[in-house]
Amino acid sequence: MPSHKALVRRPSPRLAEGLVTHIEREKVDVEQAVEQWEAYVQALRTHGWETIEVEPADDFPDSVFVEDTVVMYKNVALITRPGAETRREETGGVEEAVARLGCSVNWVWEPGTLEGGDVLKIDDTIYVGRGGRTNAAGVQQLRAVFEPLGARVVAVPVSKVLHLKSAVTALPDGTVLGHIPKVDRPSLFPRFLSVPEEAGAHVVQLGGDRLLMAASAPKTADLLADLGLEPVVVDISEFEKLEGCVTCLSVRLRDLYA
Numbered sequence: 001m002p003s004h005k006a007l008v009r010r011p012s013p014r015l016a017e018g019l020v021t022h023i024e025r026e027k028v029d030v031e032q033a034v035e036q037w038e039a040y041v042q043a044l045r046t047h048g049w050e051t052i053e054v055e056p057a058d059d060f061p062d063s064v065f066v067e068d069t070v071v072m073y074k075n076v077a078l079i080t081r082p083g084a085e086t087r088r089e090e091t092g093g094v095e096e097a098v099a100r101l102g103c104s105v106n107w108v109w110e111p112g113t114l115e116g117g118d119v120l121k122i123d124d125t126i127y128v129g130r131g132g133r134t135n136a137a138g139v140q141q142l143r144a145v146f147e148p149l150g151a152r153v154v155a156v157p158v159s160k161v162l163h164l165k166s167a168v169t170a171l172p173d174g175t176v177l178g179h180i181p182k183v184d185r186p187s188l189f190p191r192f193l194s195v196p197e198e199a200g201a202h203v204v205q206l207g208g209d210r211l212l213m214a215a216s217a218p219k220t221a222d223l224l225a226d227l228g229l230e231p232v233v234v235d236i237s238e239f240e241k242l243e244g245c246v247t248c249l250s251v252r253l254r255d256l257y258a
């Protein structure tokens, strides 16, 4: 039976110092960010996810973006080696959390770099974005860990946004969603739906037809509702100022044995 646990990590008081790469820096209201994070966690819980808080990493401004520190496939965790040097030490608490949940643990080693935001799983296909934060050695290491377990790893170029999942995510039927101006090669995906907003490309599958989405993509929410899906909308404006999206604030663990 699939498990319904999700890792989350409380924002650091230094959140406002988080990295910004492709957008202009805007002032982040940390108090509001904490409220938004609590509402995000509550939305996961309301829709059947047991949330597990990874120990906070207050010295690391970007630590709330927990998705970047680990990639899960089946019961196996791959602890990443973030391309952003200032994020490298975020991984310790996450490693401890997944080990405690009974996952077997692997690591990305130097010279590899990989961030979880660059990894999009659709059934047994694992798309990995080769871009600013994930290098070729990171792609090879991901392949070496997961292909023997039955995955097929497909590398795709990412140059217009921070991570692959800043450009594309997937619907429950496997259709890939993306905002065309931000996607390097839409033709790499077998079934692609173009959405009208950049933030509309980011969905977290909550189960059934329910999709967690950001309030900043109302036209895409309407489009998806019109296709019979059920958007669950959260406001994550303070995280968006740091190039965060709904996907990066949690890691869903769907295939634990426990």
Ligand SMILES: NC(=O)NCCC[C@H](N)C(=O)O
Pocket (backbone or CB within 6 Å): 018, 019, 020, 021, 062, 065, 067, 068, 084, 087, 116, 117, 118, 162, 163, 165, 166, 242, 243, 244, 245, 247, 248
């Ligand atoms: N997976 C994600 O979308 N992560 C967002 C990370 C944002 C953070 N400010 C960073 O640049 O690393």
